[in-house]
Amino acid sequence: MDDISTGVLFSLLILLLVISGYFSGSETGMMSLNRYKLRHLANQGHRGAKRVEKLLSRPDRLIGLILIGNNLVNILASAIATIIGMRLYGDFGVAIATGALTLVVLVFAEVTPKTLAAIYPERVSYASSIILNILMKLLYPLVWFVNGITNSFMLLMGLKVDNMNDSKLSSEELRTVVDEAGGLIPRRHQDMLLSILDLENVTVEDLMIPRSDIAAININDDWKSITRQLIHSSHGRIVLYRDTIDEVVGMLRVREAYRLMMEKNEFSKANLLRAADEVYFIPEGTPLNIQLLKFQRNKERIGLIVDEYGDIQGLITLEDILEEIVGEFTTSISPTLADEITPQADGSLLIEGSANIRDLNKSLNWDLPTDGPRTLNGLILEHLEDIPDSQISIKLSGRQMKIMEVSENMIKLVKVLPTQLKKTG
Template sequence: MSTANLWLAIGAILVLLFLSGFFSGSETALTAASRARMHQMAKGGNKRAMLVARLIAARERLIGALLLGNNLVNILASALATTVFINLFGQSGVALATLVMTGLVLIFAEVLPKTWAISNPERFALAVSPIVRVLVAVFAPVVIGVEMIVRLMLRMVGINVNDDTSILSAHEELRGAVDLQHKEGGLVKAERDRLGGLLDLAQLEVSDVMIHRTNMVALNADDSLPTLVDAALASPYTRLPLWRGETDNFVGVLHAKDLLRALHAAGGDSEKIDIDQIITPTWFVPDTTTLQDQLNAFLRHKSHFALVVDEYGEVMGLVTLEDILEEIVGEIADEHDVELEGLRPQADGSVIVEGSVPIRDLNRATDWSMPDDEATTIAGLVIHEARMIPEERQIFTFHGFRFTVLKRDKNRITHLRIMPLGQKAKHVAATSTTQPVVAAQAQTSAQLPEHS
């Protein structure tokens, strides 16, 4: 090989390495670029963003074209390098060419361009998209043939790959993005909880957020009118279910504003009010209704209140529009709400919590991650894991927490102390040395539904 041809071959190798780096960087940038950001930029009229969005939409063809180009230039560069080294060093040039090309391709055609591309994938993708579009169009026939061969071979081993195959649902992708933004500091905890609550509406049922039957405030429709008026005025709620004859026989809902209008019309004389004329019909909804469906139903019916029934038609509790909205924005309190102290943080890192506190609310308040797939309340979680009704002062350890039963009322756990394992539990240790406790270990991951 002449000197001119030698330098020509070296120049060609350098150009091919540059092209290999271009293909590698383009693949990384276009696969890492945010589809949502490209979509938003495209809506703003950015033509290159529109081009990137179209390329990403046909991801399989895009990757196939880039891989085809990358392999072509790498193989050609390696062949030229082998020829050059054989002319310079004889047969030992094959080994030398392999070592040199491996280092050059690794550094300048793989690591460097991919690191550059991943540092700002959207900007890199916008810059290379016009060239990549041409390459995808040129390589399209070959890529289509390769796709057909690959799909046929995968089908032969029982793997069916569809064009619309997606590993993650849209909800899972959004949730992953929200959690990642919170971890990286882009979202504060309150913002993460609001977005997470919105995404959870389709997975949660009304039984997860309802006010349980034991905590409902209901009035007897057969009571005297003054008694009903006094009870309605004393209640912090504007809507009160009414029962007649039996506590399971709900006949309607009394709205405080309707009662006020009736009192005004009667000149303030409650004896002149016919309670059956001002109550509204009771709306019953199944306990398995998702919060998303129930929210839509509330909006359609222009209603804020419904009673929740199980599969046997028994009333389990009630759900309001406010209960659903609180899953998104957090606890809503006004000047008429009765403050119930359900959670008390302790100096040793533990918390004292009422057994009726929902697990989801506890997780939000403490940023813990106790499982709530089955159990609704923290007492339900403990009863399921213990496989029994615990006694006072019993201690259970599961899911990375130590639970101490502080108080029990009949078969209900009313107060617990919860200590995250790994924290210094000075108070718990002192208590265990002065009073007898029984330790039990529970390692199961499912929970028994419980409404305390």
């Protein structure tokens, strides 16, 4: 080193700092990449993306290569800076060189390149991958040796290198990705994707038509009553039962009943029973995503939900699950949430007690508890632990409510005062 001029040493030091900055920026750029965007570009044939994806397939080797290069360069730069300091300032130059080099490395070889790489990870990574690929081939024996020692040490701690590149997303992580997509995905499409992710957290009871509201005909009724119910039915299918709805005998397509009406001597109870389809039963507690697959596999569109004792709890259709994903159909004949909420001039809301809590939360951006009763009526009854009289005010989940109408042991109408309303989203 004594034969090398101070000017040459300064030039070498600057070159080493540039190389150190390259390694630092490359590491940050590689680790900051969006792996899913990278995979998409690689599948589209992007050369830079293919090179980077190959390097990232073994992150332990990539990090080993970058750190080997960075440490070698920094150690050599430290040695050269010490020589320069001693030449210029004698023994005191060691301290000066250490302090100055530390500041220069932090600013120009660490913070600046890493910040730029974090802002422009694709540009930095695609360009640096060319040199890193070459270095990986040249220094592979050294990288392999260092990684062998490192991986052995990690095995002693119970860690496996094979698990380091696990890029699978949980449903909650995927939800965050969809939420943060912003303008890349239309808001309606985001809502649909989030609704699909929610299917596993929602059961058939959350969407079912309750037992008391099922369109059903007692086959043991007099013939005129059965005919009148069929003629005035607004449903496509009707449940047939004997005396009690727990004794279901079939699911009748109303159009089949109309066809029998048009044929002489064909319209009878016996023929109605023969025309009815076999009932498809669904156990309570079935998640919606599972039931959607079961409807598809069994070629069914409607089913009756039963509890552990076989008693009918409600009815759910394929359309109900699809509406949970894409929103309500305009052709739906069942009451919608808009039909159950009446805005008042003073800003309050009149809400029917039968309104579904999940629908209220989703539509009005509320946070009423959903781990218990499924209707507003049930939630209030659970809160009061009694059947109240009308004109009683309560505070529930931070909202001031007034019970307006009670009949048949049910809360029929509730008024939510405007001072507790939140803005809808």
